[in-house]
Structure formats: structure tokens, C-alpha cells
Amino acid sequence: xxxxxxxxxxxxxxxxxxxxxxxxxxxxxxxxxxxxxxxxxxxxxxxxxxxxxxxxxxxxxxxxxxxxxxxxxxxxxxxxxxxxxxxxxxxxxxxxxxxxxxxxxxxxxxxxxxxxxxxxxxxxxxxxxxxxxxxxxxxxxxxxxxxxxxxxxxxxxxxxxxxxxxxxxxxxxxxx
Numbered sequence: 001x002x003x004x005x006x007x008x009x010x011x012x013x014x015x016x017x018x019x020x021x022x023x024x025x026x027x028x029x030x031x032x033x034x035x036x037x038x039x040x041x042x043x044x045x046x047x048x049x050x051x052x053x054x055x056x057x058x059x060x061x062x063x064x065x066x067x068x069x070x071x072x073x074x075x076x077x078x079x080x081x082x083x084x085x086x087x088x089x090x091x092x093x094x095x096x097x098x099x100x101x102x103x104x105x106x107x108x109x110x111x112x113x114x115x116x117x118x119x120x121x122x123x124x125x126x127x128x129x130x131x132x133x134x135x136x137x138x139x140x141x142x143x144x145x146x147x148x149x150x151x152x153x154x155x156x157x158x159x160x161x162x163x164x165x166x167x168x169x170x171x172x173x174x175x176x
Contacts, residue, residue, distance in 0.1 A: 035071040036087060037078045042069030049153035050080060050088065058092035070152050072099040079151060097151045098159060108163050109135055109156045110149035116163065123167045131160050 035042050045068050054062060066082035079097055080088035090097055096106045104117040114131045122129045135157060138144060146155045 033067075033069055033081070033083050035069070035073070035076060035078055035081050036085070038071070038073050038076045040071055040073050040076070042071045042081060043152070043154075044068070045070045045080065045153035046147055049147055049151070052148035053093050053095060053151055054088065055092055055094055058088060062086075072152070074100055074102075076100070093151060095151065098156075099152075108160050110151075111135075111144045111146060111156070112138055114160060119160075119164055120167055123164070128168055129164045131164055132157065135160060 033042065034040065047064060047068065050062060050068060051059065063082060063084055063086045066084040066086055068080045068082045068086070068088075070080055071078050077089045077100075078087050079090055079093060079100065080086075090100055095110065096103060098106055098108055104120070105115050108114050108116060108119060109131065112135055114135065119129050119131050122131070135144075139155070139157070144155070147153050150156050152159075
């Protein structure tokens with residue numbers, strides 16, 4: 001967990017160790033695994049993410065030998081699915097999932113507490129948000145823990161950037 005993220009101008013990549021873990025989870029020679037509910041491909045996620053975020057009851061059912069994928073589709077109740085047919089739904093997590101829960105108190109950045117509401121309030125007050133710069137500074141300082149805090153198991157900066165951009169857009173159109 002030294003550096004789970006590496007900031008780049010538009011996005012953030014996870015460090016090499018996280019990328020290697022994802023590569024190991026992918027099915028190189030097998031069929032592409034799809035979400036059993038909506039047939040989306042999903043993205044590989046490390047087992048440590050599930051172990052960190054599942055409720056105790058869900059953790060007791062976890063198949064630790066399986067490879068899991070994250071389903072980011074908003075209307076799908078499945079958060080993780082495995083190559084073995086295992087399913088983890090939103091109620092099985094300790095935290096709300098940004099992609100699946102539109103609530104204002106839901107984190108966009110799980111490590112540093114940037115919620116939709118916090119970003120919206122800052123944009124409303126100042127016309128812009130400092131979320132990206134603040135999170136990037138924390139990432140550079142080695143403070144992020146995305147693989148254990150974010151249900152996606154990866155850096156949130158792309159989600160934060162996209163959300164900030166959508167919130168700032170109305171303000172830029174009215175002030176220009």
C-alpha cells in the first residue's frame with residue numbers, strides 16, 4: 001500500500017503491484033467473464049478489496065479461491081462476481097458504492113472523504129473544486145489506500161475528475 005495511485009494529468013493509474021495483481025486475476029486464455037445480471041464485462045479486482053469491504057456475514061461466504069470482477073453498472077445490484085459463479089451485492093458491503101448509489105453522502109473518493117455533497121458545496125461556493133488537487137497531493141505523499149477503501153479496488157481520481165467536471169460545467173457556462 002505504499003503508493004496505490006500514481007497521478008497523471010487526466011487520470012490515475014494504480015502502482016505496478018496493483019497492476020500485477022489485476023493481471024493475475026484476468027483470465028488470459030479463458031472466456032471473458034461477464035456479470036450474471038447485466039452481462040457487462042466488469043473489471044478485475046483484488047481479493048484484498050473484498051476482504052476489506054465486505055460485511056462480516058458476506059466475508060464468511062467469500063470464496064477466497066475465486067477471481068472477482070467489479071460491476072460498475074448503476075442499475076445492477078451485483079458489485080462483484082467471480083469466475084466460479086459467486087455474487088456479491090450492494091447490501092454485502094460496509095460502504096455505499098459510488099457507481100450504484102446516487103446519494104449525496106456517498107464518497108466519490110473513499111480515502112479522503114470527498115462526497116458528492118462536499119464537491120457540490122465547494123463548486124457552489126467557489127465555482128470550482130479543489131478535490132483533484134487535494135487528492136493528488138495526498139497520493140503523491142503516499143497516503144492513499146484505494147485497494148482497501150474504494151469498492152472498485154483502484155484509484156478514484158478518474159471518478160473524481162469526471163464528477164468535478166460535471167459539477168463545474170454549469171458554473172462555467174453561466175459565468176463565461
